[in-house]
Amino acid sequence: MTSYLGTPATAPGPPGPEMLRHTLRIRRDPLGFLALMRDRYGDVVQFPIPRPPTYLVADAAGTHQVLVGRPGGYDKDTIQYRSLSLVTGAGLLSARDEQWRRQRPVVQPAFHHSFLPEVAAVAAEESARVARRWASVGGPAVVDVEAAMMDLTLRVVGRCLFGDDLRGSTARLAEATLAALTVVIKRSRVPVAVPAGWPTPANRQLRRSLQDLDAAVARLVGGRRPAGRTLLLDLLLDQPGWSDREVRDQIVTFLVAGHETAASALTWAFWLLAGHADEADRVAAAPERARWVADETLRLYPPAWVISRSVVTPDRIDGTAVPAGALVITSPYLVQRDRRYWPDPDLFRPQRFAERLSAEQRRAYLPFGAGLRQCVGRDFARWEMQEVLRDLAGRFRFAPVGPAPRLVPAVTLRPAGGMLLQVAPR
Numbered sequence: 001m002t003s004y005l006g007t008p009a010t011a012p013g014p015p016g017p018e019m020l021r022h023t024l025r026i027r028r029d030p031l032g033f034l035a036l037m038r039d040r041y042g043d044v045v046q047f048p049i050p051r052p053p054t055y056l057v058a059d060a061a062g063t064h065q066v067l068v069g070r071p072g073g074y075d076k077d078t079i080q081y082r083s084l085s086l087v088t089g090a091g092l093l094s095a096r097d098e099q100w101r102r103q104r105p106v107v108q109p110a111f112h113h114s115f116l117p118e119v120a121a122v123a124a125e126e127s128a129r130v131a132r133r134w135a136s137v138g139g140p141a142v143v144d145v146e147a148a149m150m151d152l153t154l155r156v157v158g159r160c161l162f163g164d165d166l167r168g169s170t171a172r173l174a175e176a177t178l179a180a181l182t183v184v185i186k187r188s189r190v191p192v193a194v195p196a197g198w199p200t201p202a203n204r205q206l207r208r209s210l211q212d213l214d215a216a217v218a219r220l221v222g223g224r225r226p227a228g229r230t231l232l233l234d235l236l237l238d239q240p241g242w243s244d245r246e247v248r249d250q251i252v253t254f255l256v257a258g259h260e261t262a263a264s265a266l267t268w269a270f271w272l273l274a275g276h277a278d279e280a281d282r283v284a285a286a287p288e289r290a291r292w293v294a295d296e297t298l299r300l301y302p303p304a305w306v307i308s309r310s311v312v313t314p315d316r317i318d319g320t321a322v323p324a325g326a327l328v329i330t331s332p333y334l335v336q337r338d339r340r341y342w343p344d345p346d347l348f349r350p351q352r353f354a355e356r357l358s359a360e361q362r363r364a365y366l367p368f369g370a371g372l373r374q375c376v377g378r379d380f381a382r383w384e385m386q387e388v389l390r391d392l393a394g395r396f397r398f399a400p401v402g403p404a405p406r407l408v409p410a411v412t413l414r415p416a417g418g419m420l421l422q423v424a425p426r
């Protein structure tokens, strides 16, 4: 096997010139590129990048080993999480080691199952708000479902976690989050990023977005009497020894992690229902089917399409040695569309979730990650999605207005140019 600038390769992978030929594809269609690499080189692929040695792990067993096996063997010291922390600081999503072990038990009670009916109730109210807007047209209308879902999910997170519907500022906040994350994505793609302090247009944009996010946090926290607080705010504000900065980082983390992910999943769910009127009718007639639609959407369009880890102690994955310090990329998208685990993997078939998944499929289904760092908002998101799907599929029929929008894998999977659909009252 080759060696990259003195670092010996331990797994097959594309030589430098092949990687260069794919530069454009990596940008435009990273998912297609990852699938091609797996098909060409196998389940563990090494890219021609010397520092850190960089691997793709594409099968369910290997992915499971990275995310679940050997606690402490893998960490989040990766370029993706370092870039994200420009926005979220050391919040729960990007926190490492001791910091994470200290934080998770603090916020966990705010996600207890006993709160889920409230999440569903708030999601139903917000969904009814969207429905009123769509119905006010008085007939079929073409709407940007993605924009509506971004607004809805931000309001649900705001109300459920912070007791505030982020009055009138949702559009600005959603924009600030997206703008900040767009800069983050660009930074995480280049090996040597321009220092965040330099006054480039991207850095100025990042600074403006951070100011908007910080202002929103100050408003959420400022002058809040205990009676007006939610459990999460209580937990964060009453933590002895937590600085204002730590509280800010957690709140921004929840705003960021809790809204674009759920909005992306709901957007693709409506796209799928628009193309499968029979399934939409079934949800309208039997609302409990919304759960399977949510699960199947998260299989086909997992918002977190890649999950990265750094290797802390050397490991062997599928027989391949991965050294300490290496970067490992896993991809829920690849695993969840892999025909080795899922028959007709690209077909939308919610019915698969009506049956019991096999042990292998359970390992090959990780829209919320797996292991200790699994999504703390998993049930929050699932209850929210089910409620919104049930409500809006019951009130409207959806139809596509053009060809499938191009998939843009950014922080989450987004449709290029939004998601225009025709909605008509049932």
Ligand code: HEM
Residues within 6 Å of the ligand: 092, 093, 094, 104, 157, 253, 254, 257, 258, 259, 261, 262, 265, 302, 303, 304, 307, 308, 366, 367, 368, 369, 370, 372, 373, 374, 375, 376, 377, 378, 380, 381
């Ligand atoms: C469909 C919606 C969602 C998806 C697909 C999703 C996906 C994920 C994934 C894959 C991870 C693990 C990342 C890793 O292992 O590197 C994660 C972690 C996390 N998610 Fe979510 N998430 C969703 C909704 C939410 C919501 C609604 C919240 C909060 C209200 C939230 C808060 C978090 C936090 C704080 C973490 C870090 C947990 C930790 O490391 O302890 N997520 N999410």
